Structures are given as structure tokens and as C-alpha cells.
Amino acid sequence: MKIEIDNGSGFCHGVVTAIHKAEEELAKGGPLYCLGDIVHNNREVDRLCELGLITIDHEQFNQLHDAKVLLRAHGEPPSTYETARRNNIEIIDATCPVVLKLQQRINEAYNTKPDPEAQIVIFGKNGHAEVLGLVGQTQGKAIVIESLEEAKQLDMSKSIFLFSQTTKSLEEFRKIVEYIKQHISNGATFEYADTICRQVANRIPNIRKFAAAHDLVFFVSGKKSSNGRIFFHECQTVNPNTCFIDSAREIDWNLLKDVQSIGICGATSTPKWLMESIQKAIIDKLGDSEGR
Numbered sequence: 296m297k298i299e300i301d302n303g304s305g306f307c308h309g310v311v312t313a314i315h316k317a318e319e320e321l322a323k324g325g326p327l328y329c330l331g332d333i334v335h336n337n338r339e340v341d342r343l344c345e346l347g348l349i350t351i352d353h354e355q356f357n358q359l360h361d362a363k364v365l366l367r368a369h370g371e372p373p374s375t376y377e378t379a380r381r382n383n384i385e386i387i388d389a390t391c392p393v394v395l396k397l398q399q400r401i402n403e404a405y406n407t408k409p410d411p412e413a414q415i416v417i418f419g420k421n422g423h424a425e426v427l428g429l430v431g432q433t434q435g436k437a438i439v440i441e442s443l444e445e446a447k448q449l450d451m452s453k454s455i456f457l458f459s460q461t462t463k464s465l466e467e468f469r470k471i472v473e474y475i476k477q478h479i480s481n482g483a484t485f486e487y488a489d490t491i492c493r494q495v496a497n498r499i500p501n502i503r504k505f506a507a508a509h510d511l512v513f514f515v516s517g518k519k520s521s522n523g524r525i526f527f528h529e530c531q532t533v534n535p536n537t538c539f540i541d542s543a544r545e546i547d548w549n550l551l552k553d554v555q556s557i558g559i560c561g562a563t564s565t566p567k568w569l570m571e572s573i574q575k576a577i578i579d580k581l582g583d584s585e586g587r
């Protein structure tokens with residue numbers, strides 16, 4: 296039996312940097328808060344919690360004073376920085392540079408658009424932390440669309456600036472661009488920026504190849520991970536025998552019957568150690584059943 300971990304899966308640069316910053320700060324001692332889960336993976340959140348990281352939500356953040364708070368890779372809207380200033384909160388800013396650049400571009404588009412009626416549109420998931428940070432650059436005025444179907448509801452008589460959350464599907468984004476190009480009214484303008492992170496988009500061909508090469512695939516991710524859903528869908532398309540799990544506890548051992556090769560892969564928020572622990576659990580289980 297071959298049990299292989301996908302080399303291309305695991306934390307992206309943004310997440311690696313955020314976790315390093317958290318570990319560095321925790322090593323200095325004193326309480327360190329993190330606004331929201333540092334990564335969409337409960338196992339990694341638990342590991343950092345054991346090192347002393349305290350995860351808080353926005354309500355708790357608003358009540359906090361004279362403390363140190365880490366902002367994760369997803370970024371935050373300007374209002375978070377204002378609260379920090381008011382409450383004497385020291386910010387450890389781990390916003391991913393790719394997200395930061397996108398925030399700046401949206402902010403600039405919103406503040407310099409010559410046509411006050413022009414719409415800033417973000418292709419992203421409503422309520423997702425990164426999207427809240429992006430919408431915050433437009434004083435809450437940006438319109439969020441989640442799909443091509445929602446793009447069809449846009450007012451094509453007004454100019455459109457289109458951006459994308461960094462972890463959305465490039466394929467769907469291109470379809471939206473084509474649709475708007477074809478339907479925008481004469482007199483209105485359409486500008487767009489492909490702001491999808493290549494740490495996600497470039498992994499797709501590799502993960503498809505990896506999933507297709509195994510009899511059974513365990514896709515490991517937190518349930519809240521946006522790119523986790525995209526990668527899982529890609530794996531399932533090429534290999535219907537792909538299972539979504541968040542830890543070894545979720546493995547259905549019956550699936551291991553009659554398979555010769557198992558692949559283990561994951562999202563940009565999936566730690567390598569978690570994929571290794573799943574590989575080990577499978578090896579141990581197989582050893583047990585052979586020994587019986």
C-alpha cells in the first residue's frame with residue numbers, strides 16, 4: 296500500500312508568516328490575543344492556544360484595552376485600526392502582503408473614481424473575514440457577488456470596477472469578466488483586476504494530478520476554509536473517491552478495503568504536521584489489521 300502526502304499542499308506564505316509572528320510574540324511572554332482564528336484549521340488553532348494565544352472575536356476586541364493583538368493574514372477593515380488606536384491596543388499586523396495590496400487597490404479605486412455612481416464589486420464570500428476587510432475600504436459601499444448568477448443581477452447601466460477575494464476560483468472570475476464585458480451598457484465603463492492569489496490558483500493543476508493518481512484521497516481541511524472547498528471540489532472532479540476530513544478521527548476505515556494507493560492533500564490552511572499525523576494513523580491501522 297502506497298500512502299503519499301502531496302508536496303504542494305500545506306500552508307501558503309501568508310499563513311506561515313502569520314504563525315511565525317504569533318510564535319515569536321508568544322515566546323516574548325505576556326498575553327497575546329488574535330482577532331479571529333489565526334488560520335481556518337481548528338487543530339492548528341488548538342496548538343497555538345496551548346502556547347498561549349487567546350482567540351477573540353470583534354465584540355471582545357472592542358472591549359479590550361492596553362493589550363497586544365495579532366491581526367491574521369486575512370486582514371482587517373480600517374475600523375479595526377481605529378479601535379486599536381482608541382483603546383491603546385498594540386497591533387501585530389500579520390495581514391498577508393497580497394491582501395494588503397488588494398485592500399490598497401480597492402481603497403484607491405473607491406476614493407479616486409471619477410464617476411460617483413460607479414460600483415465597486417468584489418467577487419467573494421459574503422461575511423468572510425478577508426471580504427469584510429475589503430468592503431471596509433469602501434465605507435461598506437462595495438457590492439459582494441458570490442457567483443456568475445449574482446453578477447447577472449448587477450446594474451449594467453452604471454460603471455463597474457471588479458475585484459476578487461484572493462482565494463476565489465479563477466475560472467469563475469473569468470466567466471464573470473466575460474459576462475460583464477458583454478452586457479455593460481454603452482456609456483458605462485468596466486474595469487477589472489484579477490486579484491486571485493496564485494498560491495491558490497497555481498496549486499490547482501498539481502492537486503488535480505495528485506488526486507487522479509491515487510485510488511483513494513483524503514482531503515484534509517478545516518470546514519471554514521474557502522480555498523479548502525475549492526481544492527476539495529477540484530480533487531473530487533478528477534477522483535470521486537475523495538473524502539473531506541479535518542482529522543484522523545473522521546476517517547471511515549471501511550474505505551481502505553481494496554485500495555492500493557492513498558493520497559493525502561489539503562488547503563493553504565492545512566498544517567503539514569496534520570497531514571503527517573493522518574498518514575501515521577493509516578499506517579498504524581494497517582499494521583494493526585495485518586497483525587490480527
Ligand code: SF4
Nearest residue numbers: 307309391393461492
Ligand atoms: S492564500 Fe495567498 S493571499 Fe491568502 S494568505 Fe495565502 S499567500 Fe496570502
